Amino acid sequence: MMRKKDETKKVKIQDATAAIILKYGAAAVSTIKVAKKVGISQSNVYLYFKNKDDLLMSVYQRELAKIIATGDLTRISDATIPITERLRLYMKSIYDFALKNPESLTLIEQIKFLMGQSETNPLADQLNNNVVVSLLEEAMAANVIRSIPVNLVMAMVFAVVRADAMNPQSAGFDDFYHLIWNGIRATD
Amino acid sequence: MMRKKDETKKVKIQDATAAIILKYGAAAVSTIKVAKKVGISQSNVYLYFKNKDDLLMSVYQRELAKIIATGDLTRISDATIPITERLRLYMKSIYDFALKNPESLTLIEQIKFLMGQSETNPLADQLNNNVVVSLLEEAMAANVIRSIPVNLVMAMVFAVVRADAMNPQSAGFDDFYHLIWNGIRATD
Amino acid sequence: MMRKKDETKKVKIQDATAAIILKYGAAAVSTIKVAKKVGISQSNVYLYFKNKDDLLMSVYQRELAKIIATGDLTRISDATIPITERLRLYMKSIYDFALKNPESLTLIEQIKFLMGQSETNPLADQLNNNVVVSLLEEAMAANVIRSIPVNLVMAMVFAVVRADAMNPQSAGFDDFYHLIWNGIRATD
Amino acid sequence: MMRKKDETKKVKIQDATAAIILKYGAAAVSTIKVAKKVGISQSNVYLYFKNKDDLLMSVYQRELAKIIATGDLTRISDATIPITERLRLYMKSIYDFALKNPESLTLIEQIKFLMGQSETNPLADQLNNNVVVSLLEEAMAANVIRSIPVNLVMAMVFAVVRADAMNPQSAGFDDFYHLIWNGIRATD
DNA sequence: TATGAATGAGTGTTCATTCAT
DNA sequence: AATGAATGAACACTCATTCAT
Structure with missing residues (x-):
């Protein structure tokens, strides 16, 4: 149950990242933009991904x-x-x-x-x-x-x-x- | 082979740019790094190229x-x-x-x-x-x-x-x- | 009179901006100077104001x-x-x-x-x-x-x-x- | 005769400066833009005016x-x-x-x-x-x-x-x- | 789990000024 | 008289990352 919530958020972050990549290219990805797109705080991203690289790799x-x-x-x-x-x-x-x-x-x-x-x-x-x-x-x-x-x-x-x-x-x-x-x- | 004395500055800048791209990828190119590699000041790059884009295009x-x-x-x-x-x-x-x-x-x-x-x-x-x-x-x-x-x-x-x-x-x-x-x- | 402890950061930034304008004119305002005057990092200014223009407008x-x-x-x-x-x-x-x-x-x-x-x-x-x-x-x-x-x-x-x-x-x-x-x- | 030539150039620089001010405001004046407008090299401006301030003052x-x-x-x-x-x-x-x-x-x-x-x-x-x-x-x-x-x-x-x-x-x-x-x- | 605040480093770019030629 | 080359400082702005709460 708690697990479910996390997974949702993690997926949302990945989705937002993918959307940005598709629209503006991978170089345009930033934790700021991703967080804004998901509607969470920037630092929250680091709860689910160690790194920006980690995030990108996960999407990959x-x-x-x-x-x-x-x-x-x-x-x-x-x-x-x-x-x-x-x-x-x-x-x-x-x-x-x-x-x-x-x-x-x-x-x-x-x-x-x-x-x-x-x-x-x-x-x-x-x-x-x-x-x-x-x-x-x-x-x-x-x-x-x-x-x-x-x-x-x-x-x-x-x-x-x-x-x-x-x-x-x-x-x-x-x-x-x-x-x-x-x-x-x-x-x- | 490369980097002969008589190379003009413009070429040197292009060479440095190319070297960075080959080693770290195009996304890693920055006027600072290029300038540092050539051994000139960053603003000097703008004497030879209107833009960073201009620089990249010229290498291309x-x-x-x-x-x-x-x-x-x-x-x-x-x-x-x-x-x-x-x-x-x-x-x-x-x-x-x-x-x-x-x-x-x-x-x-x-x-x-x-x-x-x-x-x-x-x-x-x-x-x-x-x-x-x-x-x-x-x-x-x-x-x-x-x-x-x-x-x-x-x-x-x-x-x-x-x-x-x-x-x-x-x-x-x-x-x-x-x-x-x-x-x-x-x-x- | 000014600069009381309980002033919020945003107000401090505005105050610093105003002080610079009064002393050196509006053209002399720069995010660097403002930040230095407040004693914060330059990027911090952008936490409170979208733009330099935004900052100036807010003071106005x-x-x-x-x-x-x-x-x-x-x-x-x-x-x-x-x-x-x-x-x-x-x-x-x-x-x-x-x-x-x-x-x-x-x-x-x-x-x-x-x-x-x-x-x-x-x-x-x-x-x-x-x-x-x-x-x-x-x-x-x-x-x-x-x-x-x-x-x-x-x-x-x-x-x-x-x-x-x-x-x-x-x-x-x-x-x-x-x-x-x-x-x-x-x-x- | 030699004098005449100088005066012409000096006036041209002032004119260019004035034109820029009228179009974009005094804050937009730069020796670069002035020189470009007159069609001379940037450093040439300093032959006729000690400073940018000097130039502005002279127009004033x-x-x-x-x-x-x-x-x-x-x-x-x-x-x-x-x-x-x-x-x-x-x-x-x-x-x-x-x-x-x-x-x-x-x-x-x-x-x-x-x-x-x-x-x-x-x-x-x-x-x-x-x-x-x-x-x-x-x-x-x-x-x-x-x-x-x-x-x-x-x-x-x-x-x-x-x-x-x-x-x-x-x-x-x-x-x-x-x-x-x-x-x-x-x-x- | 989540956030807001903070920052240091970095980015592209412009500029006034100097200097050797 | 004139220029091209050069530079260091400044600028607005973005970013990845950390930390206290």
Whole structure:
């Protein structure tokens, strides 16, 4: 009960932070503005977050969690499904997520940008998700896709999906999939 | 290599700015830090640049100019050369540049990002260069590459090249080219 | 007399501002100097005032309120009192106030002047008080005083009272009243 | 010849200063802006004026000189002319000047405001002109006007003339004269 | 749990003034 | 006579963070 109240407030603070980022960019976030937006006192923020960095990181993690929650991870790592199918599944889930949650992508990008430079960069990019990395490595081993650095593939997927989601009219999943798949598939 | 005696003060300031961006990110740039790095007084910066924005823009333009200078634009728009060849040329020049000047890419990305948030965004993205856009559109019209939003293609090229250049060991141009080309080429 | 222990911080800041204006003029007011005078940190000023303008305006309003509080406005607009009597009342209250609070006049004049130049001039001159304007207009309509632009009359009253108050030895109310009254009264 | 050139430049600087004051107020004057307006280098200003204060003072004096030059001083102090006539002459010349040179009044007021506070106030107000003071004192001695502090009279004259000149439609000299004259004349 | 008060450091920017050329 | 370069001080304002209550 007491717990519930806290969580609400914490979430409100995160929401306000996210709203500011989306509207003015991550560099515009300040505890003052956040507090004002939530309607609490500035110092109150420090009850829920150790730092401004802590706050930003939490928002970052929250969005990341959304992505991970979206993908049907069980099926992606289900060995009984053919690997090409699973690759398609992976891309479909990313694509769907991006179209439905373009703001998540923006938030992640923004916060990454701002914190990326901080000398103490505690940003373990969980996008480089074990599941996905394993999937790609498995596909390469099976010679289903060409042997390319995994991060290259992921950068491509991410960049294209972002460009597509940000565009007023998206290109459609098939176009997206074609672009990626034909780029990485093993040519016989 | 850098910082020769005969460098003019303006260049020194730009260099210092670039160095800060590369080390701590564009958000960390401040006239104070720049001045301190150059060893001049803060107000001196305003003798050479109207604004902090002006300073950042000038660094941005400087890097952009390097890219443009690198690419063999005349050949890319030379109609006597087959279009597939010209596409390859375009990608080769981007690839080569990225490998040789990975910092340029970072600088451009950083400054673009930072100024992108500014409400008055005077950033005419000259990367979305007429030449390149024309090339891609021509290729689509000729059904050499698939009909995809131009910005999607460019986002992909840029992302992949960046990911590659940032990697300690690059994948090599052929892998890069293959990735892009097979993604966008028209399938018969 | 001033600066009692129980004065709230806000008042202390206003007092310091007023003191600076009186000693060095409104143009010399800076948040730094004010803070130093009060013995607080500069940023503390912004806890009590949104702006430097806000601070100045508040000092202005404070003095204005003193004037308004002094004048017996109810009697000045009391129609049962003969109009010549009410004109005399008006001038008496201004005169008395000026003699007792010469600093108020200086403060008002100074701040008015300074903010008058600011492009965003939020100065609704409440001295050009409806009550007084109405009184003068009524007197003109009744042909008790000559028909002259109201602002001319008020400028005259204000200038003379100020000159008198600033003088080491004042001329006395009767002289002041005579000067004004014979100037503006309708001649038969 | 060489001299001529200098004088031109000096005047140009004064003109630019005056223009800035009239447009943005005396507080907005800076050697930078002045120099830019004239089209010379900032440091050049210091060849013609010791200080910024010196510059402002010189503009002030220039306007003051205009006023003095306007009044027909010889006639005002000509004992063969009746004193009431000379008082009228004095007021007429002030009135005419104000109507023709409202900017002069503004300049004087502005600079006086700005420099008035400076601790070292070298402002010997030459408006308190011997001639005028003598005239008023003579008139008082002759019981032509009432015995009032001279500075009170002058403040009144100046305030009214200024209010009138600043007004879009002036009240006319007769109204002005009446206002003053009936205020100060000796009543029998 | 929550707040109000406080602050020191930092930000971009302007300015008067000096000096070597 | 004129300039370009330079600077230190000042300015308004914002911010992250702390602390006593």
